[in-house]
Amino acid sequence: MALDGARGARDEESREKKKKKKRRKKEEEEEGEEEEEGAEAGGSPSAATMGDGDAGGRGLAGARPRGTERPSAVHGRLVLAFAVCIVALLAVTALAVLLSLRFDGCGPGAPGGAPGLPARGGNASFPGPARRDPQAGGEASTPGAPAARPPSDAERERERERERERGPEREPEREHPWTHLRLPGHLKPLHYNLMLTAFMDNFTFSGEVNVEIACTNRTRYVVLHASRVAVDKVQLAEDRAAGAVPVAGFFLYPQTQVLVVVLNRSLDAHRNYNLKVVYSALIENELLGFFRSSYVLHGERRFLGVTQFSPTHARKAFPCFDEPIYKATFKISIKHQATYLSLSNMPVETSVFEEDGWVTDHFSQTPLMSTYYLAWAICNFTYRETTTKSGVAVRLYARPDAIRRGSGDYALHITKRLIEFYEDYFKVPYSLPKLDLLAVPKHPYAAMENWGLSIFVEQRILLDPSVSSISYLLDVTMVIVHEICHQWFGDLVTPVWWEDVWLKEGFAHYFEFVGTDYLYPGWNMEKQRFLTDVLHEVMLLDGLASSHPVSQEVLQATDIDRVFDWIAYKKGAALIRMLANFMGHSVFQRGLQDYLTIHKYGNAARNDLWNTLSEALKRNGKFVNIQEVMDQWTLQMGYPVITILGNLTAENRIIITQQHFIYDISAKTKALQLQNNSYLWQIPLTIVVGNRSHVSSEAIIWVSNKSEHHRITLDKGSWLLGNINQTGYFRVNYDLRNWRLLIDQLIRNHQVLSVSNRAGLIDDAFSLARAGYLPQHIPLEIIRYLSEEKDFLPWHAASRALYPLDKLLDRMEKYNVFNEYILKQVATTYIKLGWPKNNFNGSLVQASYQHEELRREVIMLACSFGNKHCHQQASTLISDWISSNRNRIPLNVRDIVYCTGVSLLDEDVWEFIWMKFHSTTAVSEKKILLEALTCSDDRNLLNRLLNLSLNSEVVLDQDAIDVIIHVARNPHGRDLAWKFFRDKWKILNTRYGEALFMNSKLISGVTEFLNTEGELKELKNFMKTYDGVAAASFLRAVETVEANVRWKALYQDELFQWLGKALRH
């Protein structure tokens, strides 16, 4: 699954912005940790400040009103539906309690969270005693029977999880096995037959599911997941032929989202049963489960139904054992009107047409798989197709106009190549006969890796070469590389439980870079871009006191959503990269091949991976206990900063110390957990020694103690550099003498240090200064060498580090001093590189990516910090577009030009962009036009845009969040967005609350740049009003704002003083 905006760094609009957002987002998501101390952590300078830079964007915004009543009506309905839900929930709870005492009176209509559902019959009706009136049974299940065979690591893991979840204090509840987070584990699904009938005219569906179940422990209850479905009938039979097992009753238990079937007698261990459930539900107008979406074709609105089951929403589409460990085979049939087509994980085996214009598609049976990456869709899309060398049919489905334009061709082409790449890299063939990619208008994530039917939001897969920038192409590419990787990591081998979701997400994220290098060998993604887009970004987050370990405990249902955060994705990827580097890439690759081969069609926990990798190392004559090393990195939050103190003594000794890096050192004392723990890591520290003419070869020192002495020969003028090419997940600090030598080296001849080392130094220096480990001027001195820098990455690192600083200072009186200093560093390169002249075509990319990205970065810096020439150029380009009605603005800088134009020019330009936003059909263009509207300086326009953002007819649900966040990034709109957010919180929370990361993204995006005492107070007051909702995100927000406020109090003067002096010289 790719979180939206994951690619942040290179997003259309000033990517900087995004990145920062993402970080925020991540943070919020992570917030997981919820210890109070962590939450307070606040204050200090460091951490927080991650602002974002909107370079391009001082955004304004606005969108013209259109039918404002509509959304409120929709909202009204939502509220009503919600109210009905609550009532139903209360009723059902009461019922459940009753039933748990006496199984009677469970009427047919009772259960269900599908209010107002027309009782449309499933096509299956079967006789039998649906619910009878048993004599209440108390004797519940018989937990704890020993497993039949010795448990594998994965199983032990699962058992441990279950134990933890049961907890000693829960002992008495065991007799109510439906009240726990995890399913009881007495039953195991083997195979599902699922028959659905979808009514696209009223957005309902009915279903009949037949599940073959193996009973591993005697039990009187069948407990499986179901949510928001109305269950009509439940029937249980032994081994199909052996006849019915009388069902005493059944009920839905909404608190844990389960369906409980109570039996008159216990099921026997080691026997198989068949459970049949007939049910119906809504095809919801939201983003999870089986939901609907729409688009307009030739003026006519068309609908489609698609699914998003990860992590826990399959249960909204059919009753099932909705945990990743319960792998089973699935045979799905979908009946729908013949005007639609249906898709699922497997190809259609047969289609049966009926006279009434309906058709039933029967899909082939899947291999063993978990429920969360099962999928189906009903739509009237068209497709294009290709086939891999090994015979896998790859199709891209999208709305017919996009297919006709060829907008899916790029994705189709690279998907074919990527399947070939992964088959070769993993030495495991792709497992299914086909892979469909489906581009949908609305989706809660950037994409979801459903096996054989991966679903993407249009903006992450459709690409129109005539209007797409390199950044957009990169975004699309990496999302696709990510999802294809999941066909192996995630789908073929699946994490045991959600705490190790980082295993699949970290790998998929890491492989985004490896796979893109395969497609574009000159881009050096894994060696370079990884640093800025992953490592630097996540270290910002993970340096907060309220971070959490990458492997997160999942103790309650809401934790499951929370584990999909940037720590899981990016820290996961960074740790995997560190591991690959210290193992050596080829050994690492062989280890992965073994891991996939051993665990295919099954589940694996992290220790299974560590063991396989240790084995691979052993075969190469190296003995490292990978589990021991990696546990420190995955089970402890945060990361270390290594400090290397030079040879002050005569014996050429250096002192290396490690400590937990925290942006806000005072947060450490507040956070009890941090106070009491002194974290230590085993750190693979690579090191070189150099001087003006020579650099030593790389050595590795494993640092495992708090403080260690090492012998290294250092001449007087020699510097040390640690963490070569930033392959390690830690920061390195030096004594000031060494910093000065490094700065001197950069200025005299920066090429002695590699591109990655230069970018790494920049990021470390800014972060160390932010945290108070270094004087504020050190990073600013480092970037002085940039006028000679011709590589993209160091510029990118600098630009990313500067934007948060910019956001902290942008409303200050002395802001101009900062602004001027940055402009001065940018000027030479800006003039040297100039503006792109032509649009490139598809072939561009290979050769010119680095150069074009560098030019774009510098133009973005120049325009956003107010370079006059840059402003003129942007204005001229926009005016030319308006007067000629021909858009000749180079693709790669369109977002910058639009945003700059909107912020500099008058309302007419805003209106023009607004009009173009409505008329354009290319999704990439639509997105940057919308974001440009947030760049205005005009507060009326910004307010107008904010109000329009909630109108789903105008702005897609997933884009509304971006509008609000971008307005918050605009110094002229920050307070407007903040106020809007508070005023509309109830609406926003209703809309996005369930997709937790969207809510988190919004909360952090709106608050991350608040930095005054007043704003902090407003935030805290607001939280009192809305106590409890999204608590973790808000606590994180408070920590961040406190840190912003404190950084300003502590360091702002020091910074301005130095800048003033620097400019005078």
Ligand SMILES: [Zn+2]
């Ligand atoms: Zn993913």
